Amino acid sequence: MSNSALIAQISDYMNTQVPFQHMLGLEVTNFDATQSEVRFRWKDELVGNAPKRILHGGVTATALDTAGGIVVLASVIERLGENTPTDEVIARMSKCGTIDLRVDYLRPGRGEEFICTATIIRSGNKVAVARMEMHNENGELIAFGTGTYIVG
Amino acid sequence: MSNSALIAQISDYMNTQVPFQHMLGLEVTNFDATQSEVRFRWKDELVGNAPKRILHGGVTATALDTAGGIVVLASVIERLGENTPTDEVIARMSKCGTIDLRVDYLRPGRGEEFICTATIIRSGNKVAVARMEMHNENGELIAFGTGTYIVG
Amino acid sequence: MSNSALIAQISDYMNTQVPFQHMLGLEVTNFDATQSEVRFRWKDELVGNAPKRILHGGVTATALDTAGGIVVLASVIERLGENTPTDEVIARMSKCGTIDLRVDYLRPGRGEEFICTATIIRSGNKVAVARMEMHNENGELIAFGTGTYIVG
């Protein structure tokens, strides 16, 4: 299977088979080995500050970690190369995980739609680092994130 | 209203009126001006890694941020003093928020119940810092957190 | 005194009167209320890994924190406005300080000259956040930083 087909398959998996992402309504809308995009729409269940109607910081953290994690997965797939058997790819993916995550909350989480983007800033064979941003539909920057991931 | 009555009221509010915490099943089980405890039980909806049945990292981040946030709130209430009118307390609380959060994921999020504890390590009139830990029911340390909060 | 004159004065102060920055050879080469630049040259005293001749991570942390701190100072000065008496500016500056700092080490610290740049990503009247990068003279990205500063 080509890498692009694999990535499409993973995207589909992410959008249907990860319970917590499904609960929040996170949708992987785009990703390759250097960047990714995850979107979700406002839902009242995602509120943390009820009087002010602001997203819970945990929602933002979840969305940023998801965007960072999938760009890291794609970079792992790319490093393995086109001819790697699918089960080897999956075995490698199951070893990946977040080591640490930092979120900087810059503006209150308000809007109708939220767009998280991630880019790889370090891609090694043991550890990868991604930087993430979350904007709302008006282009306002709501949060920054930095994630360190184990990949091997 | 005495501080302890206020804290009981806030605890009740947190357990019933914060939609995202309710969605996850987070329950504030204890808190005062120096430490707090938040608990939740395993639910299949909280999974991030389906084949391995591990909590989504965003669940852990949410629970740690919640534990840190409430101990910070209690320290703010304590600093205001016993005779502060309730509406002034609430006005001050609504100005509080997370500035940044770091989560260190130490072990896979597995267990039947998860217990987050937070302690205040810096308590100023503008900024407070809390450290958090999440264990499962067997006492295994799953994650550490550090949160910086604006309080004034 | 105009803000630009004040900033020139602060830059001069930083380059001559801060002992630890002088010890390392850090030079503030440019800054205003939105971005700053700090440079330093390779010196054998700055090595952390002697066999591999790589900068100590603490040197990188120092340079990034310095770049972040000065862009934050400039944003404070700008918020105070042109007509603020110098002693009030200085009183306010002396209350500024780093709350927390994250450094992501991306590549070994090698090169002849190192250039740190910082930009403000959150500018409030209590807290400011800056993001920083350190490149060497070949444009290689060596480290990222994020700093949260108290400003009021």
Add this chain to the structure above:
Amino acid sequence: MSNSALIAQISDYMNTQVPFQHMLGLEVTNFDATQSEVRFRWKDELVGNAPKRILHGGVTATALDTAGGIVVLASVIERLGENTPTDEVIARMSKCGTIDLRVDYLRPGRGEEFICTATIIRSGNKVAVARMEMHNENGELIAFGTGTYIVG
């Protein structure tokens, strides 16, 4: 060579052969595979805030990163086992490095002597995580740190 002899040798190396630690006056005073201690004395050259005579935040970051790095090295040595040839130990150590570092500045850096302690909180064969604290001679907690290190 036994692990304890190796650790003594590394301690000696750290105290004499790492230029930047020597410049600051950092001394490794104790370490094994689970915890470490690094001390240094006040010197005017280490000042960042001259009017208030406070340590530069970069000094604190350097001392915390050093304490974290050496406890991680000791845990790597312990995992290799007693019979590992010294050159293999050294080869492995040269691959270790800081991935990311977070410092929380809690109180102004004032005192005559500063004591940094580090403990391992995650010890894997690719990545290790340490938590650090810096106190002054009066037992005042000045800063917390968290470091993620590559070890393999």
